[in-house]
Amino acid sequence: MAGFQIYGAGRAGDGTQTNIQILGQALKDQGAWTFMWSNEIYSNIQTRDTGFALRASDTPIFGPDDEFDIMEAFDAGAYSDEANEGRIPPITKIKTGGVFLYDSSVRLDYPNTSHEIHIERLAEIVEAKKLRVFGIPMGEMNKAAGAVHVVRGTIAVGAIAQMAGIDKNAILKRYAEAFGAGSNVYEINVKALESGIEFAKNEGWDLPDLKLKLTPIANDGRQIINGDEAAAAGAIVAGCRVYAGYPITPASEVLEYMAENINRFGGAMIQADSEMAAAHHVIGAALSGARSMTATSGPGFDLMQEAISAAGITETPMVIVLCTRGGPATGLPTRQGQEELNEAIFGSHGDFARIVLAASEPEDCFYVMEHIFNLAERYQCPTFLIIDQMLAQSSYTVPELDPSGFVVDRGKLLSPEQFAERYNGNGKTFKRYELTDDGISYRAFPGTPGVTNYYSNTNEHTEDGYLSEEEVVRQQQMDKRFFQRMDLIRADPQLPQPRYYGDSSAKIGFISYGGTYGPIREAVERLGEAGTKAKFMELRTMWPLNAEQAKAFIDSCDVVYVPEYSAGAQLRGLIQREVTGPSPKLKSMLRYNGRNMTPGWITSRVEEAKVGS
Amino acid sequence: MAGFQIYGAGRAGDGTQTNIQILGQALKDQGAWTFMWSNEIYSNIQTRDTGFALRASDTPIFGPDDEFDIMEAFDAGAYSDEANEGRIPPITKIKTGGVFLYDSSVRLDYPNTSHEIHIERLAEIVEAKKLRVFGIPMGEMNKAAGAVHVVRGTIAVGAIAQMAGIDKNAILKRYAEAFGAGSNVYEINVKALESGIEFAKNEGWDLPDLKLKLTPIANDGRQIINGDEAAAAGAIVAGCRVYAGYPITPASEVLEYMAENINRFGGAMIQADSEMAAAHHVIGAALSGARSMTATSGPGFDLMQEAISAAGITETPMVIVLCTRGGPATGLPTRQGQEELNEAIFGSHGDFARIVLAASEPEDCFYVMEHIFNLAERYQCPTFLIIDQMLAQSSYTVPELDPSGFVVDRGKLLSPEQFAERYNGNGKTFKRYELTDDGISYRAFPGTPGVTNYYSNTNEHTEDGYLSEEEVVRQQQMDKRFFQRMDLIRADPQLPQPRYYGDSSAKIGFISYGGTYGPIREAVERLGEAGTKAKFMELRTMWPLNAEQAKAFIDSCDVVYVPEYSAGAQLRGLIQREVTGPSPKLKSMLRYNGRNMTPGWITSRVEEAKVGS
Amino acid sequence: MAASDISITPIKRADITGESAWWCVGCGDFGVNSAVQQVIMSLVNESNVPLENMFALSGIGCSSKEPDMLRVNAYQGQHGRSLPVAIGVAIGNPSLKVLDFGGDGDTYAIGMEHFMHSIIRNVNITLIIMNNQVYGLTKGQASPTAHGGLTTISTPEGKKGRPVNPLRLAIAGGAAFVARGVSWQRNELVDIIHQAVNTNGFSLVDVFSPCVTYHREPGIRGSGPIFDWYRENYVLDIKDAWEGMRNQVFTDEERAQLPAEYDPTSPEAALNGLRLISEASKIGREVTGILLKDDSQPTMAENLGVSADRPPALADVSVENNIAGYHDLLASMR
Amino acid sequence: MAASDISITPIKRADITGESAWWCVGCGDFGVNSAVQQVIMSLVNESNVPLENMFALSGIGCSSKEPDMLRVNAYQGQHGRSLPVAIGVAIGNPSLKVLDFGGDGDTYAIGMEHFMHSIIRNVNITLIIMNNQVYGLTKGQASPTAHGGLTTISTPEGKKGRPVNPLRLAIAGGAAFVARGVSWQRNELVDIIHQAVNTNGFSLVDVFSPCVTYHREPGIRGSGPIFDWYRENYVLDIKDAWEGMRNQVFTDEERAQLPAEYDPTSPEAALNGLRLISEASKIGREVTGILLKDDSQPTMAENLGVSADRPPALADVSVENNIAGYHDLLASMR
Ligand SMILES: Cc1ncc(C[n+]2csc(CCOP(=O)(O)OP(=O)(O)O)c2C)c(N)n1
Ligand SMILES: Cc1ncc(C[n+]2csc(CCOP(=O)(O)OP(=O)(O)O)c2C)c(N)n1
Ligand code: SF4
Numbered sequence A, B: 001m002a003g004f005q006i007y008g009a010g011r012a013g014d015g016t017q018t019n020i021q022i023l024g025q026a027l028k029d030q031g032a033w034t035f036m037w038s039n040e041i042y043s044n045i046q047t048r049d050t051g052f053a054l055r056a057s058d059t060p061i062f063g064p065d066d067e068f069d070i071m072e073a074f075d076a077g078a079y080s081d082e083a084n085e086g087r088i089p090p091i092t093k094i095k096t097g098g099v100f101l102y103d104s105s106v107r108l109d110y111p112n113t114s115h116e117i118h119i120e121r122l123a124e125i126v127e128a129k130k131l132r133v134f135g136i137p138m139g140e141m142n143k144a145a146g147a148v149h150v151v152r153g154t155i156a157v158g159a160i161a162q163m164a165g166i167d168k169n170a171i172l173k174r175y176a177e178a179f180g181a182g183s184n185v186y187e188i189n190v191k192a193l194e195s196g197i198e199f200a201k202n203e204g205w206d207l208p209d210l211k212l213k214l215t216p217i218a219n220d221g222r223q224i225i226n227g228d229e230a231a232a233a234g235a236i237v238a239g240c241r242v243y244a245g246y247p248i249t250p251a252s253e254v255l256e257y258m259a260e261n262i263n264r265f266g267g268a269m270i271q272a273d274s275e276m277a278a279a280h281h282v283i284g285a286a287l288s289g290a291r292s293m294t295a296t297s298g299p300g301f302d303l304m305q306e307a308i309s310a311a312g313i314t315e316t317p318m319v320i321v322l323c324t325r326g327g328p329a330t331g332l333p334t335r336q337g338q339e340e341l342n343e344a345i346f347g348s349h350g351d352f353a354r355i356v357l358a359a360s361e362p363e364d365c366f367y368v369m370e371h372i373f374n375l376a377e378r379y380q381c382p383t384f385l386i387i388d389q390m391l392a393q394s395s396y397t398v399p400e401l402d403p404s405g406f407v408v409d410r411g412k413l414l415s416p417e418q419f420a421e422r423y424n425g426n427g428k429t430f431k432r433y434e435l436t437d438d439g440i441s442y443r444a445f446p447g448t449p450g451v452t453n454y455y456s457n458t459n460e461h462t463e464d465g466y467l468s469e470e471e472v473v474r475q476q477q478m479d480k481r482f483f484q485r486m487d488l489i490r491a492d493p494q495l496p497q498p499r500y501y502g503d504s505s506a507k508i509g510f511i512s513y514g515g516t517y518g519p520i521r522e523a524v525e526r527l528g529e530a531g532t533k534a535k536f537m538e539l540r541t542m543w544p545l546n547a548e549q550a551k552a553f554i555d556s557c558d559v560v561y562v563p564e565y566s567a568g569a570q571l572r573g574l575i576q577r578e579v580t581g582p583s584p585k586l587k588s589m590l591r592y593n594g595r596n597m598t599p600g601w602i603t604s605r606v607e608e609a610k611v612g613s
Numbered sequence C, D: 001m002a003a004s005d006i007s008i009t010p011i012k013r014a015d016i017t018g019e020s021a022w023w024c025v026g027c028g029d030f031g032v033n034s035a036v037q038q039v040i041m042s043l044v045n046e047s048n049v050p051l052e053n054m055f056a057l058s059g060i061g062c063s064s065k066e067p068d069m070l071r072v073n074a075y076q077g078q079h080g081r082s083l084p085v086a087i088g089v090a091i092g093n094p095s096l097k098v099l100d101f102g103g104d105g106d107t108y109a110i111g112m113e114h115f116m117h118s119i120i121r122n123v124n125i126t127l128i129i130m131n132n133q134v135y136g137l138t139k140g141q142a143s144p145t146a147h148g149g150l151t152t153i154s155t156p157e158g159k160k161g162r163p164v165n166p167l168r169l170a171i172a173g174g175a176a177f178v179a180r181g182v183s184w185q186r187n188e189l190v191d192i193i194h195q196a197v198n199t200n201g202f203s204l205v206d207v208f209s210p211c212v213t214y215h216r217e218p219g220i221r222g223s224g225p226i227f228d229w230y231r232e233n234y235v236l237d238i239k240d241a242w243e244g245m246r247n248q249v250f251t252d253e254e255r256a257q258l259p260a261e262y263d264p265t266s267p268e269a270a271l272n273g274l275r276l277i278s279e280a281s282k283i284g285r286e287v288t289g290i291l292l293k294d295d296s297q298p299t300m301a302e303n304l305g306v307s308a309d310r311p312p313a314l315a316d317v318s319v320e321n322n323i324a325g326y327h328d329l330l331a332s333m334r
């Protein structure tokens, strides 16, 4: 695997993000696999430090690497904690021998005004890290060219393209796409790009170690997509036709995607008044016969707990994409966290069947939507997909997504024709909660012929939906709805199965789920390369957890690390409950400061553990 | 232990409940220990079958017995499932040789109209159970006396008093209390009571086997109280001065108690617009410096999840009495359930410190409130008390409740004087989230001198409460708020300790919590009497669960039964997570049909297990 | 007939009646149920609305037992949350006739968020509230509509503070139809509900439906008398209210401008209605009748681009038939 | 001075300023913050309100960062939930001056339940909304106050359906004080907030506080222009509104009855205010100024029997001092 990682250190509103994105897209068109993410994104809107990062590789990647090869520095926030708020400046994350490319202008414009870079102040770290420093007076060049401050990033892209040998035309194509070929903005960017290239060329700058050997792809369909978009697209392909949601980071992209796209397919996007309303809209739409879903995060998920319980007892399919972030309460709203597993599995009052899945990268997000909707309708129960902030909001390059294989299985939802065939003229009566042999009752479409007593009830109810508190009735419905249903679910072959990586003979294991996948997989590879055999079990069905599979894996190990973004070690707790109990074999690797794991963060913890033992 | 159990089978609105209650109170005054509960109470208001029951004993009791010695039958609902809704008629629950005392009137008045008892229709069951049948034409006697239909129950009480030898004056005293001595209603009841006594005397009826040897108590202070009232009274004594709540079964009695009483002590009862609002009122009141709490049940608890998370990160003491009932959703709203343990411990998003306690009978409910409030303020975190519907709403006789021992420990809440001493004039600055040596920061009373920057924040925050997303800040606050806090809590000697019953050398164990206490304790005694040694560990601190204690108990057993009112076996899951993992030693005893456990229900399951093994 | 046979008109009351009654004898809700059934029969039998297209919803409360009293497609949901479910149904399939039932606690306390937003969004449903000033099902605590001074188990000293006035809020929010009925006048109630259902947009029918068990006025007990209390002390027919206001509040000149009869469809109806409510409240009365009818605003379904002809619930979701669209969709993310 | 020293008047702006600014340069919220600080200074320095008695709350949103901009006792809560917390504070200790801050999403979308009930209960607090028609913090989706047609990331085809009109709802609910300010007129805003705080009961100050980053009108970009858009296309001063309505809507006779200046304290203010709002909306405008001021109603604290002299927060909770009362309490349950 060859590749590099770039950090754009700027200030909200100064264009850093856009330019890095365009560079990433161009690299992808050239055949690279990319991963782009916000490394420092504050939950506020202002002109403060931001960091947007790009990793590119000649093989697929699913997360960030430990350190940065290149830092584009657009102001002093790159190296200094100016506001003295305990911020760790990004320059500390450049690797030894890395590149520091900065705007050497003496004065900067809004929004970077008064954050000019004083290169002499970094002498120490430059020395210590043996950084290769390149200064370009980007701001001044802009001014001279009569351009705007935000295209400084384009100059930087030009310089990097020149030094790392990235095709200029590939980049121009993406600027053209973003701004419209021939538009004024486009032309300004073309000039800026060229000036960056020229500057580097004139200075004779070169980065031979960062040149990737790539084979440009002739539109092989590879996509750049984040987890939210992938889940939203997958939902539409799976037949979701009512989306209801309330904006919340890191789930808003699902709502926005639906706002843009669902109506074309005959669907509706309801921007609800709250998550509580949204969850109930989902139930209502499901009752009408539509496939429906919502997406949310922690605080919004709290507000959905009552509706989830209602879906449970009324046996209404309810799909929720749960995009997790740092908690509790508002917590770290724009940062990484996996502190909602407990609530997804054990939240809501009362005992009812539910299914909780997890995805690990956008391709997975997309394809799992087929199963989510099928499972939700097959078992008529709340069904959740957990994706964490990094996965939800980072852009990954993934192979072309193929909608053609999706199968829409609506379970025991009777089409008007099926309903007529089953009930009409033969004296049989439809009962919403009929006790059937297979333990699942029929659903139907209200508004279609014969469907006149489709009654769902959050009270305990008889087979035909009427309120009942009789112990026999209760027992039967509970047995059907909970015990029998969970048994059926457990046996369903469409429950996403765990995936295993690494050396199956290894005695060091990892168990995890979600966006930790990329970093752990790489960590396992690196450990292997360094002579430490390791393996990784990626859980995809969190509930019901398949205890036998997990037990087999754990039994085959001497030690099992459980990396997760939760101080409460929620995944580990689940494994204890279902598989091992408290066990010295399980070792938590907890990251709860809102920052992403990287392969090295993981491997170093394995090393520490070794040293310790 | 000697005693008997009476079932009043009537119809909502026919006075059955009132009369049974009065009988119970009189028995208590005579020295009995009583337990009174609604055996059949539908979540609806109408003239349908109800059953109100009374158990009396010469030793303390904490729950129902298996079968009934006496049934007062006020209409045909006593023996027949008239509406054909799958109802199991109460007559099936009379014990062999029991008493069936019924209204033999040919026609009944509202609300029992058209439900007249046809004694000949019960010939079979009377025969099979060898019932002693006593008919009194209560309705007709009323009519003859010009009295009202609802005093039929008083006639029945009179007959029972005569047959079981209960002091008439003790009963009259309670009627006088209820209706005012000398009032018209009182006089009518006196006549009715006397006519019942006369009737039985004239017929020569006698029930020698049900005569209790009691020593009348000269007001030794013994109380008749349900769990809700006990918790509410305990809260006031513990210093609760703002109660906010929304009506919900089985928690409404707490609200109603507060409506009646809190204002006298300078407090306020806010009947909120919803549980969501109520939980946030509790936070607000706590910020103002008041001890505050709410009480709710499943659906309402769902609505509090976001506020709980807010209390978690803002380190605000928040007391919730969680009265559990049959779920999910509306479920069985007036019936027994313990399906909210998971949500109490694992609900809400994010990782934060919390404490979950359980009480087993009203005395426990009362005294535990001292600790709940102290723990909540000492550790500045959400603190819950779980009580189940039977405990919340049934009336128990308990020894006199003594407020004098309550200690109010407000933890690190600085009084105005303490605040002045600590901060004024010495240049020290108050910081709400100060990193202190003991891991707990100070609170203060806004509005008192010097308190001008008391800032609580649901975002991750600096020591002085300002929003921060920096990794170092986050890590410090999280370590303090979660890890350090949970360690402190675990070590607190005021966490209610488990109680153990039965033979400590037994190899058959029970672990449970809440209102199962009474039935299990009796089951253990009966098993012991029948030669099967058994013991019982009553958990009182559910979270953090003391794993060592539980492990020691489990290790000392061959088999551990876990009786609970939850199909999902939530308690057992918790034990697995914290103590054992899935273990063949743990055997669930699940009751999820909304009906109470009884000692025999439990012992028979032990027998079955023995036969099975 | 098996209920699932294609419904054949005319339907009879028994065809749309549930399995048992859940209310106290004498409860006002029986009157509401009876009117509702009559409206359904008339819709099906006279207006050719297929019974299949009826969809009833409710929250939790005595009033919310209404779907248990009926036999139609229905959902009995959570306390205070039937409106957002109703929105899901109405958007999922706009051809359904959505009737939502609730109590005054249900909708005006815990359900306030949804009440206001459903009005503002103008979702095409009819909301029927059985307003009884108490929380009936939880045994009689004061509800938000309890009048000042009402003694209940949660207001032992009498309710303090103002009641919620749902009509005022509905008018201010811009409901398409706003009316107050009373449960004891069946024909008027049938007429009101009928008009409500036939109004395109959000319709509120707040019905005084006395709780004979828990609503206690000093000196009054039981079913009959509480109805009398309402009649004698509490309600004011909109005709009389208008008449009274015309005569007492306005000058002669102003009066000349005012129509003799209150007209709920006039462009001034919103302001006139609010004014009537205020004037009535000054004498401690609540207006009954139709206050507002204005279906000029687009409904929520229209705003979302769905309709009875284009219901999301019946959208074709087969992958085959959508494949070109799906490929387009994905092609945009590269 | 250490903030915890007993506060000594006069305080300066710096004394009540937080640690850093959380808003985009040019954001309307800066204007609101500045006015709020001025009001606090004036309360402390001129009206002898101890700084200790200030309590600021907020939900979540850009606007809800207000407590981070201040240095006073405060709580930054959950999105949409600051009002019920404010109620807890105001009841817990009625001597506190409670200022609640929120956004249009915060309060008028997800917080609607609390908004309406806080008004109706007449809790004695001042609610200041920074109304910008968008969800700023979540990057620009349409909020409930977004005007028809507004294009945002969640309304790519332009917002459909009606906006929430908070003033109308507040008047209908019976708020004690209802006003609309604009963030770019500091003095007027200071005056409005000052009056709001000094009104006993629930006060709403809805402030147009433009989002310069996400509120995009066709052809308009950046900070200055969006303010101009508001000025030129959106707002209507209450003086002008009244003047216009007097002249255009009423007959000569009617006009003779109407005062020349709008009077927010008149008994007719509620209806006049509603009428003004309606008339303005007909020309696509929103009224600014003080619409209503009426503190004749008892506050929530009064209704609950607590007060600044009898605050639950400072009630004596020692067991010793209450023991007789506690014994009584328990004696009743035997
Ligand atoms: C979230 C939640 N809170 C509380 C309850 C308990 N509850 C059931 S019905 C009810 C009030 C009923 O009053 P109302 O809506 O006026 O209906 P009514 O019974 O008077 O017809 C309450 C509080 C509940 N089921 N769910
Ligand atoms: C329960 C919940 N839902 C959603 C969010 C995400 N969220 C944060 S701020 C916000 C909207 C902010 O809009 P507004 O209230 O208008 O404030 P503004 O930022 O415009 O000032 C949303 C939806 C949240 N924090 N909590
Ligand atoms: S309690 Fe009241 S509202 Fe409920 S059924 Fe009885 S009379 Fe009707």
Ligand code: SF4
Pocket: A045, A046, D022, D023, D024, D026, D027, D028, D029, D062, D063, D132, D136, D137, D210, D211, D212, D213, D214
């Ligand atoms: S995003 Fe808008 S509302 Fe938020 S700070 Fe920026 S300008 Fe203000």
Ligand SMILES: [Mg+2]
Pocket: C061, C103, C104, C105, C130, C131, C132, C133, C134, C135, C136, C143
């Ligand atoms: Mg009611």
Ligand SMILES: [Mg+2]
Pocket: D061, D103, D104, D105, D130, D131, D132, D133, D134, D135, D136, D143
């Ligand atoms: Mg906003």
